[in-house]
Amino acid sequence: MQPLKTDRLTLRPFTLDDVTAAFGFFGDREVMRFSLNGPHASRKTTEDFITANINRQARLGFSIWAVIEAATGDIIGMCGLAEFGHGVPGIELAYRLRRDRWGRGYGTEAGQAAVAHAFGPRGLDRLIAAVERENTPSIHVLEKCGFGFVEERTIAGRDALVYETLSSTGPHRSTSTG
Numbered sequence: 001m002q003p004l005k006t007d008r009l010t011l012r013p014f015t016l017d018d019v020t021a022a023f024g025f026f027g028d029r030e031v032m033r034f035s036l037n038g039p040h041a042s043r044k045t046t047e048d049f050i051t052a053n054i055n056r057q058a059r060l061g062f063s064i065w066a067v068i069e070a071a072t073g074d075i076i077g078m079c080g081l082a083e084f085g086h087g088v089p090g091i092e093l094a095y096r097l098r099r100d101r102w103g104r105g106y107g108t109e110a111g112q113a114a115v116a117h118a119f120g121p122r123g124l125d126r127l128i129a130a131v132e133r134e135n136t137p138s139i140h141v142l143e144k145c146g147f148g149f150v151e152e153r154t155i156a157g158r159d160a161l162v163y164e165t166l167s168s169t170g171p172h173r174s175t176s177t178g
């Protein structure tokens with residue numbers, strides 16, 4: 001695929017050359033606080049994640065991509081699309097950024113580019129996301145990407161809020177989380 005460009009970011013498929021930079025944030029406990037599996041224990045875990053996404057890109061035409069900051073060329077996080085799993089059907093929007101790049105609107109900018117790619121070139125009609133109630137920054141990103149709250153659900157033993165967005169109607173449900 002062609003890289004996705006926004007005003008300040010580029011989203012492109014991961015390569016194995018990205019392992020060291022990506023382990024910088026995948027190994028950060030705070031960045032991975034709301035991850036089901038916690039921080040990556042070693043570079044090998046990050047390498048396996050990247051390999052899985054190289055394969056996903058070849059198989060499905062989308063994956064979780066590297067997020068590059070245009071101003072510096074640095075890999076500052078990940079954002080993209082993947083099968084949700086955990087017995088929940090659907091394609092999820094996922095994102096994580098290096099801690100030193102939070103609070104600049106990058107999460108929203110990357111998320112909106114991924115949603116536009118999903119509903120445009122990829123032809124998907126629905127995306128989902130699961131987020132923990134305490135993860136206010138992520139809930140804000142989802143709302144700014146057009147997602148609405150659907151239901152509470154236990155996923156991998158944790159209480160999660162499920163959000164979705166449809167290509168046909170965009171935001172269509174209450175954003176209240178009850």
Ligand SMILES: CC(C)(COP(=O)(O)OP(=O)(O)OC[C@H]1O[C@@H](n2cnc3c(N)ncnc32)[C@H](O)[C@@H]1OP(=O)(O)O)[C@@H](O)C(=O)NCCC(=O)NCCS
Pocket residue numbers: 030031032034095096097098101102103104105106107108109130131132135137138140141
């Ligand atoms: C969730 C996460 C990606 C959010 O990233 P972010 O770039 O900080 O999020 P935003 O794009 O909303 O920016 C955050 C704030 O920056 C502010 N901001 C600062 N400069 C901005 C700019 N130029 N443009 C837009 N917003 C800007 C916004 O007001 C926004 O505040 P808001 O949430 O009250 O609306 C990040 O916190 C993260 O990586 N968290 C850990 C991983 C995680 O939890 N992932 C999700 C699992 S479900």
